Amino acid sequence: MSRTFPTHVDVAIVGSGPTGAAYARILTEQARGATIALFEAGPVLTDPPGMHVKNIADLDERLVAQRRSEGVRPHTATKEEAAYSDPSKRVVRPGTSLLPEGFQEPGEDGIPAIAMSTNVGGMGAHWTCACPRPGDAERIDFVPDLDELIGEGERLLGVDRHPFDDAPYADVVRERLAAEFDRGRPEERRVQPMPLAVHRRDDGALVWSGADIVFGDVTRSNPNFALFASAPVRRVLVEDGRAVGVVVRDLTDGAEHEVRARYVVVAADALRTPQVLFASGIRPKALGRYLNDQPQMVFAVRLTDVAHTAEEQHDPRGDTAITEQSGVQWVPYTDADPFHGQVMQLDASPIPLVGDDVPAPGSIVGLGWFCGKDLQESDRVEFSDTETDDYGMPKPRIRYRLTERDHETIARARESILRAARSLGEFIGDEPLMLSGGASLHYQGTTRMGPADDGTSVCGPTSEVWGVAGLYVAGNNVIPTPIACNPTLTSVALAVGGARDIARRLATGSDTALVAASERE
Ligand code: FAD
Structure with a gap:
């Protein structure tokens, strides 16, 4: 009807x-x-x-x-339907x-x-x-x-503004990052817990x-x-x-x-x-x-010199989202350091970072650094007057270039994420991984x-x-x-x-x- x-x-x-x-x-x-x-x-x-x-x-x-x-x-596989595979292997x-x-x-x-x-x-x-x-x-x-x-x-x-403050190692992570980054920053730009749009129901369940x-x-x-x-x-x-x-x-x-x-x-x-x-x-x-x-890179470390918690039953391999064990710390953007750092305990990265071993919950830390772009009028989405997309709307086409300044910012963000990683523990993998453009969402x-x-x-x-x-x-x-x-x-x-x-x-x-x-x- x-x-x-x-x-x-x-x-x-x-x-x-x-x-x-x-x-x-x-x-x-x-x-x-x-x-x-x-x-x-x-x-x-x-x-x-x-x-x-x-x-x-x-x-x-x-x-x-x-x-x-x-x-x-659609690409997510369900019980009933198979995944669509993108031949270009872009992050989706x-x-x-x-x-x-x-x-x-x-x-x-x-x-x-x-x-x-x-x-x-x-x-x-x-x-x-x-x-x-x-x-x-x-x-x-x-x-x-x-x-x-x-x-x-x-x-x-x-x-x-203070979710999961009692996550395992949240204080350790924040203190180590603060020691590395806080000097000279005004209070609101210092390392702090990431505010999250989440609350707890009366029965204790999390609601995103x-x-x-x-x-x-x-x-x-x-x-x-x-x-x-x-x-x-x-x-x-x-x-x-x-x-x-x-x-x-x-x-x-x-x-x-x-x-x-x-x-x-x-x-x-x-x-x-x-x-x-x-x-x-x-x-x-x-x-x-x-x-x-926002050009984005990710990296991961294993926290060193921390006492293990009692909650080690949970196997965090494959976790791709923030969980109660994890929490998130925030290294805010500043004009001097024009990137934004998000540090999540466990593997909260879109790519698997953890190998075969079962780490203690919260002891693997995923880092994501997002860069501010050098704005240009020529970076654009343009639309066709003659061709249409899957929905019958004017077909979009992206025209987009990173500038010299963007490459400098990315290089500096790389140094910054390495500093953060060194302050926290042992590297997992050799170096930060630059994600393909658009992965920031x-x-x-x-x-x-x-x-x-x-x-x-x-x-x-x-x-x-x-x-x-x-x-x-x-x-x-x-x-x-x-x-x-x-x-x-x-x-x-x-x-x-x-x-x-x-x-x-x-x-x-x-x-x-x-x-x-x-x-x-
Ligand atoms: P959207 O949420 O994208 O909604 C736009 C809607 O418009 C869609 O539902 C679409 O179907 C509809 N629409 C499009 N065309 C038409 C049309 N012609 N007619 C009618 N409807 C139409 N942001 C953060 O700030 N923090 C995060 O931690 C974060 N994490 C993210 C993680 C993931 C996995 C993803 C996917 C996104 C994340 N984002 C995050 C981005 C965040 O979700 C977006 O910034 C936010 O949803 C934007 O809100 P919006 O209302 O502008 O657009």
């Missing part, structure tokens, strides 16, 4: 990852009575929708959920899919492992939940209330935050909010310089629907947000440009924010697209700085700012032209 789509709403949101969910939540809280429809290209995986798949206790069910997030070329993580082509032009670095998730909750159903605050040049200096917005982002994501936490009960129980899964938005409708709705396809029957809206928010990730704008004929000069990925800049409409940005400080009234963009793609830390908290913070702007305009009716336009319908 075909579904009923609304013909008119106050706000249409495209994409249900953490940033689209943040718009729904803030609008629910601050724009009472506003009708909100959220359209998501992918399927709903969980109840409540948008839950982190790590919270699915049954392994087979979790594998199915990951596979269903991987679009039209469960719950994500890679661009099948167009990720690297001849003679360029490209971003071979550039990935996306297509499901309710987006990548936020699969992420590691690390939520550091940006510092120094990572910060967006023209957003005056950034810290307050980040505080709201932490509330929405349910961030705990996904979009479900961002939506919260308040959004789920909002009678004026509706989530449409398997409903990709084809384009934004623009009339007289303002967004007036979206065209959405219902994948259950293939029908297309026009949904008129007073405000439209596109939160469809760093590749597909500019894609939706491009498909809508919204093509500002900076669209898709200043694309930046953090892509920024393609609809970047700017203080003025000067051709170097797509939206202004409230995330409203220059020259298209009522159209907002959200996601890591809005971040204009060469951020090296995990970006989701910052993106959610910027989404809070945009949602508040819409709520204010809805409340005051300040945009009379928009109101008049919707009343004409």
Whole structure:
């Protein structure tokens, strides 16, 4: 039976990852009575929708959920279905899919492992939940209330700033890293526990935050909010310089629907947000440009000179995520050292780092260093006017090069990760391993924010697209700085700012032209 789509709403949101969910939540809280429809290209995986798949206790069910997030070329093997193998052997993580082509032009670095998730909750159903605050040049200096917005982002994501403090060896790891890196740093840039979007239920079980936490009960129980899964938005409708709705396809029957809206928010990730704008004929000069990925390297050590704990029953080989035994320490980015260090006990790396021996839990430490990119206008995703992708949208192609400065930063990050490793114990493997471009899963800049409409940005400080009234963009793609830390908290913070702007305009009716336009319908 075909579904009923609304013909008119106050706000249409495209994409249900953490940033689209943040718009729904803030609008629910601050724009009472506003009708909100959220359209998501992918399927709903969980109840409540948008839950982190790590919270699915049954392994087979979790594998199915990951596979269903991987679009039209799923690779996660389940009991029922075989894995798709990528002949180019790019790093691909469960719950994500890679661009099948167009990720690297001849003679360029490209971003071979550039990935996306297509499901309710987006990548936020699969992420590691690390939520550091940006510092120094990572910060967006023209957003005056950034810290307050980040505080709201932490509330929405349910961030705990001291998770797993009692993990085995957490203190040892932090103290050794602090001795190596803290000298001369201000307090907020010193080595510290990594804030994580995780909480403990009353029965003691861990709950990892996904979009479900961002939506919260308040959004789920909002009678004026509706989530449409398997409903990709084809384009934004623009009339007289303002967004007036979206065209959405219902994948259950293939029908297309026009949904008129007073405000439209596109939160469809760093590749597909500019894609939706491009498909809508919204093509500002900076669209898709200043694309930046965080070059990432990993290494591992075995902690030396530590007393073994009583909890040595757990065999950590093959663990690829943070567990209760592990915990995470954070070596923050600074302008002097423009990289971000994430130090996780056990093997939390995407590649297996541990050999045949069974290490004591927590005594193997995985290190991941992420570098800030030297931003260039020429680094971009461009879209075809004639060819389409697997979803019938304009086909993307990545144009991307690392600069001399990037190679210097990577060399310095390598020295830094070696210093960290030496301070902790014995190396496992000979040297740090550089992952292929895109493995960071953090892509920024393609609809970047700017203080003025000067051709170097797509939206202004409230995330409203220059020259298209009522159209907002959200996601890591809005971040204009060469951020090296995990970006989701910052993106959610910027989404809070945009949602508040819409709520204010809805409340005051300040945009009379928009109101008049919707009343004409
Ligand atoms: P997404 O979560 O990517 O959601 C975008 C949604 O838009 C998707 O569901 C997609 O299907 C939908 N969409 C796309 N096109 C359309 C369309 N045309 N119509 C309708 N819907 C559409 N970040 C951190 O900060 N810390 C971490 O520790 C961290 N670890 C990660 C680990 C893994 C394994 C992965 C995969 C990611 C990790 N990330 C991490 C990245 C983090 O998940 C993303 O930054 C975050 O999810 C971005 O949120 P978003 O809402 O902008 O986009």
